[in-house]
Structures are given as structure tokens and as C-alpha cells.
Amino acid sequence: MSIVPAQFNDRLTSLGEQYRRFSETTATALLWVLISILFLWAAIFETDLFIAGMIVGSVLALGAIGLTLIYSILGFANFAHGDTMMLGAYVAFFLLTGIVVGEKPNIDLDVGWSLNRMPGATAELWDLSFGWGLLVAIALSMFVMAAFSIGLDRVVYRPLRRRGSGIVIFAMAALGVAFSIRAVMLIIWGPDPRRYVQGIHYANHYPFGVVLKTDQIFIFLVAMGLAAVMYFVLFHSKLGKAMRAMADNPDLALVSGINTDRIVMWTWAIGGGLMAIAGALLAIQALLRPILGFELILPLFAATILGGIGKPQGAFIGALVVGVSQESSIVFFSAGYKPAVAFVILVFILLLRPRGLFGTAS
Template identity: 40%
Template sequence: MNPQAIIDGLIAGSTIGLGAIGLTLTYSILRFANFTHGDFLAWGAYLTLTVAGVLGGLAAGLGAPVYPFSFGWGLPLAMLGGVALTVALTLGLDRVLFGKLRARGADAIIIVMASFGASMALRSLLEFIFTAKPVYFTKALQIAKPLGLGMRATPDQLLVIGLTALLVLALHLLVTYSATGRAMRAVSEDPGLAGVYGIDVAKVVRVTWIIGAGMACIAGVMAGLLVQIRPYMGFDLLLPLFSAAILGGIGSIPGAMLGGLIIGLSEAFAVQIIGAEWRAAISFVILVIVLMLRPQGLFGQKEA
């Protein structure tokens, strides 16, 4: 077996893990499976591309690649703008759709169906605005460098793995040790009691959307940087995202990341062992096994 599968799996797992973090937070705090989350990844990538285009028009030097990477300073700057716009998109969607349904006391299944509809609308809108033709942050070619033990990776790929590790650590520390994190965990356990404790639940919901959208945008940019940007890129990741969130345990940030890495590695090894055509089925198989054997996931807590 080719050890390159480990690197391929870690890279795919980084994108899946970051995306799954937003999904798991939304699931645990807002208590619904958000089908639009995959589309937030795609919107994040397209919005970042748009901002990069504007920045490139303003200052051409920003697009020049910075050694050893395939992109210039324009991309990280554009990603900040992309994160801000993706956050605005999610907060807007919550205001006009999910928030209104919550205020009416709608059942979770109604909100899930609404998210399914919103997901299709967001995807179609992307296709309408940007067309279905794939686009790229950069077309510069990178040579993968040897890492030892028969594994190779490009500088962009190593950056993606490093940035993911940094973001997951920062988020884990935020949720574990900060007042905001304590409030998020409290709302996740019992929103009614959180209000009695003096927590502004609406504010916690906003923070959850902000973190989820930010992570989704960064995951989308990573996927776009390493592969390509397509309107369906988020939708195609939806099943791996759900599998990773459930495998890690709903509400657990390290769990979502570990779940993402396990899914990514499983897919990479499956490609080598049983063939690339079965890659997409792996997430589904893992999801079914977890739901049957340990529905609370690796780090989740059983319902009382």
C-alpha cells in the first residue's frame, strides 16, 4: 500500500474536519441538522474569490505568488473578507429563516426541511451567478516535495494541515476556557436554564453562526486552493461533514476534527484498496456503523 494515502487523507480530513466543526456546533446549540452548511463552504470560496478579484484589481502585486506557496498575499487578505461576507450570509439566513422558525416554536424536522430548501436555493444561486464551470484561486503548478517514508506534499498542502491544526487548537481553547465557550456549552445543554443563569441565548446563537461560518469559509478556501471551486463542492462534502460530526460526537470540536481526519484517511485508503469509485461510499458506511454501535460518537455524551 502506498503511504501517500496518509498525506492525502490528512489533507482531505483537514477540510472535512473544519467544515464539521461548524456543523457540530450548529447541531448542538441550535438543535438541527443544517443542510446549508456545505453550501456555506462553497459560498465562502466564491466570496473569497470575488474579494481576491477586487483586491487584485486594486493592487496587482497582491496576486504574485509568495515563495514557496502558489498564491500571493491577496488570498489571505481576501479570505478575511470572505469570512466576513460568509458570516453576514449565515446571520442573514438565520434572521429571515431559521430564527423566525425558532421563534414560532417550529419542530426540528421543519427547520431541517427549511435548511434543505435553503441549501438548494443557495446552490442554484451560486450556479446562476458564477456558472457551473470550475474556477481556481491559482493555476500555478506546485511540485510536491518528499517528506520521507515515501510521502510527498506541496507547500500549499502542508499549510492547509498546519492552519487547520492551529484553528482547531484555538477553537478548543476558546470553547473550553473562555466565558463565551462556557456560555456555548451551557446553551448546548439547556437553553432555558441558560437564560435563567443570565446568558443571552440569542447572542450565543449569533456567536455559533459566526464561528461556524468562519470555519466553513476557511474550509471552502482550502478545498478551492487544493482542488477547484465549483457550486457543488459543498454539497459533495455534506455527507463526509455529517459523518465526521457524528463520529466525533455532537458538540465536540476535537471530536469533529478527529472525525474529519478519520473520514479523510478512510477515503484515501479506500481509493487504494477498493478503488476510487467507492470513495464517496466510505462516509456513508462509517456513518451507519457509528450510528449503530456508538450513536453518541467518540467524544459525545449519552442523552440522559
């Protein structure tokens, strides 16, 4: 009874089938080839940009791993991820320096207690720009943010979950949370950029024209180390197995006897902890600004979708790709377009292979 001739419909179906098969094999292969070319080209011809990109990418990876876990286990796009990262960085800043904005803007108030006042806390470790105070501050901020994330889930997301709200309602709530968090940072610490340590620290010269601060090497090593820890937690522990099971199919996980409430809690705890570290590492080499959180959203989501939602290993590789392409884009475009690179990657992936590098058919 259809107006459309049957042959045409069949033709359409077979086109769809062909595209599906293309996206299954050829597109994946094509993506891997493109990524390899990008990495090789950047590593050989723009070594310094490549290394800068790897450092940014490794920090992004910590955020993206948390995002991809939340995305798949809780099933919604957490638009507050970037802003929570910045909040973690600011909590570390506060613990370290004890500074908030006073009654008048531009005049800081010292609360009178801070890690910096501990004996020897500011003495520079090795060639780094900071002392053990910052390390302790970051570690404490990790726990604060883990608790904060669990608390937020209890107050906002769990009631929505109980009501069976759609993913869009969750995303909307997350955006509301994101703007509230940013406003809180602005209220407490003001819009002006902050830094953990005052003063100038010089970079060292390495072969192949690479100029690096020791801080940056530290950031890279910490991020990579944590990613390795995450790999063991997720792929070689019972908790990780349960988390991945729940990411794949929450209902199946529930009937197989997995305590899903507990997994949700752990997801927020791990996600929150990773956010705090990622935010603080980012703030070591850049400046702390409340607005930075929102600018992180696009790279984080591009990395997550490029890797395939729910795939931590994918998020890791995706983040490195986004980092390297962002940094090396300045060879071709003005630096003002850096944030746009993530967007281009995102659209490209959505067109070519929407479920990402490691994603499986749903």
C-alpha cells in the same frame, strides 16, 4: 394483561440493558481500537495516502466543528453547511479575481476591481502558489460569511425558532437554503470549475515516498492552527463556556442568565467564518465547483456523528478519521467510491454507538 409472557418482556428489557452497557464501554473501546488500527496501518503502509487524508480531514474538521456547534446549540441538522462552505470559497474567489459569468455563458466578465490588481498581491509567497491577495480574500470572505450566516438566521431560522417548529422543519428549511445557495453560485459563477491561481505548480518529494505541494502543508497548518484557536475559544473563554452550556441544555443555560440570543449569533458568526475558511482551503488544493458543496454534506455529518453531536473535539477527531479512511479506501476500492466511505462510517456508528465517541447519555 399483556399477551406477551412477562418473562419474555423481562428478557427483552435485560437484553436492551446489556446492549446499553455494551455500547457504553465495550463499543467505545472497540471504536478507539479500530481508529488506532486504521491510523497506524495507514501511517506505516500507505504514508502518502495517510498524509493526504490528514490534510482533507483537517479541512473537514473546520466545517465539522461549525456543524456540531450549530447542531447542538440550535438543535437542527444544517444541510446547507456544505453549500455555504462553497459559497465562502466563491466569495473569496470573487474578491481575488473580480470574475463573474457574463451575459453569455462561458464568457467571463471582469467587474474591474479585485485584490489581484493590487500591487504585489499575486507575487508567490515562499513556495506557495499564491500571494497575499488570496490570504486577504479569505479573511474578508470569513467576515462576509459570518454576516451572511447571521442574516440567514434572522430571516429564516429565527422566525421558525419563535414559532417552535420541530427539527424536521428546520432541516427542510436548511435543505431549501442549500439548493438556493447552490443555484445562486451557478447563476453568478457558472457550472464550470474555477481555480484561484492559474498555472502548474510542482510538488516536492519528501522521505517515505511522500509527494506534497507546499500549498498542502499550508492548508494543514492553517486548519490545525484554527482548530487550536477554536479549542481555546470553546474551552477557555467565557463565550465558549456559555456556548457549551447552551449546547448541553438551552433551557438551563437561559435560566442561568446566559443571553441565548447573543450565543446564537456568535454560533452563526463562528460557524460562518469557519465555513468560509474551510471552503477556501479546500478550493486551494482542489477545484471550485458549485456541486462540491453537496458532496461535502455526508463526510461532514459522518464526522459530526462519529464525534458525538455537540462535541467539537469529537468533530475534529471524526473529521480526521473520515479524511484518512476516504483517502486510504482507494487501496481497496475504485476512487469513485470515495464519497461512499463516509456513508459506511455513518451507518457503522449508528449501529454500534449512535451518540458517538464523546457523546454523553441524553
